[in-house]
Amino acid sequence: MFRLDELVAHLGGELVGDPAVAVRRVATLDQAGEGDLAFLANRKYAARLADCRASAVIVAPEARELTALPRIVTADPYVYFARVAQLFNPPAAVPAGVHATAAVEADLPASASVGAGASVEAGARIGEDVVIGPGCHIGRGVTIGAGSRLHANVTVYHGCVIGARCILHAGAVIGADGFGFARDRDGSWIKIPQVGRVVIGDDVEVGANTTIDRGALDDTVIGNGVKLDNQIQIAHNVRIGEKTAVAGCVGIAGSTVIGARCMIGGQAGIIGHLSIADDVVVSAGTLVTKSIHRAGVYTANLPVQPHPEWVKNFAHLRHLDSLVDRIRALEQGLDKADPTESD
Structure with missing residues (x-):
């Protein structure tokens, strides 16, 4: 378990709120509870802060006023979360x-x-x-x-x-x-x-x-x-x-x-x-x-689509060569046309 001020001493960031708050693990905004440290890595999930039950959160500078919870403000909350997770979960010791x-x-x-x-x-x-x-x-x-x-x-x-x-x-x-x-x-x-x-x-x-x-x-x-x-x-x-x-x-x-x-x-x-x-x-x-x-x-792939649509589209792809030939023939016909000829 770490106090917030201990985490900031280890990893940096700006602490807003009670420095004595202790956290024992990291968790998502939805699943966090008492003793958890949550994180907001994507602004589109900011609305979930309102219902978050974590003891503290990690946020970016632009989100510092979106919650009244104790918080660590840092430029990259996801990287900060990863480093905190390492502190909480060191590799198991193996005897020599x-x-x-x-x-x-x-x-x-x-x-x-x-x-x-x-x-x-x-x-x-x-x-x-x-x-x-x-x-x-x-x-x-x-x-x-x-x-x-x-x-x-x-x-x-x-x-x-x-x-x-x-x-x-x-x-x-x-x-x-x-x-x-x-x-x-x-x-x-x-x-x-x-x-x-x-x-x-x-x-x-x-x-x-x-x-x-x-x-x-x-x-x-x-x-x-x-x-x-x-x-x-x-x-x-x-x-x-x-x-x-x-x-x-x-x-x-x-x-x-x-x-x-x-x-x-x-x-x-x-x-x-x-x-x-x-x-x-x-x-x-x-x-x-x-x-x-x-x-x-x-990127070079096709998005998923309903099977009947895929079959129809693939049928068009099978005739792509002949379609190209027809377009070329039309272009050649236009090139040969007399530009002064009118209807």
Whole structure:
């Protein structure tokens, strides 16, 4: 539990009201009650302040007079809420040491923790305070930076690098072979050895069951501060710039380069060998088929509609080529017409 003046001392902001008010958790405007700290991140929900039962609220400067509740005024209430939530919900402490059922062939610092059934192969370099959860496998020569945490059943293939303070959620696979094959004349596929690595920077979070393939020749690189949601596929030799966020079920094909501070919406697809500039937003469900060279928001999908309307509209799309041909013929006829001719 924190007093409001303690929160402001930790995180800044302007305190309006009783500094001794104590709060124990953060909550939404609708669900907050006694002892809760609510937040108003979007002005369109301002009317809900009137009925809010929280002990205090976080608001932007333009909303400071919309409530009589004790309040913390800050430029970005949503970011402030996130930082308060971190204070209230620190990661659970994990005792250092190696579980009796773990198999460890590498030297570990005394502060590291290795869970039940995990394995760490020879040559791995594990930093201070690293947590390797139950069932994880760390391949030979892997490097994991200080303070990183791997939840249960994460697999890191040989030679890959994970930076400091990273979080890898359950089932993530780092460094599996990329999809590299050459097709022979008889139709059979010849495997191309994937000899690159995956190199992950500091402060990266990788969601559950997300897969990041190792490079074919060069490395697959994930920049500092990147946030990856669950069930994402990142193919070989992809490079993702720092502080980019990628939502769930995105597929990124090989050798694509994505800039810094981008946001990729859920279920988007990006084909291979493209370049995407810094500060690009790709909307959910968009298929990116060509490089994007300028910052901005890009969307390529159809809104949902009743099935009969979709069938009718698609029928028109099927005849689009013939419609274009007819328009061209009409234009050519107009071009040939005598401009002096009159009715």
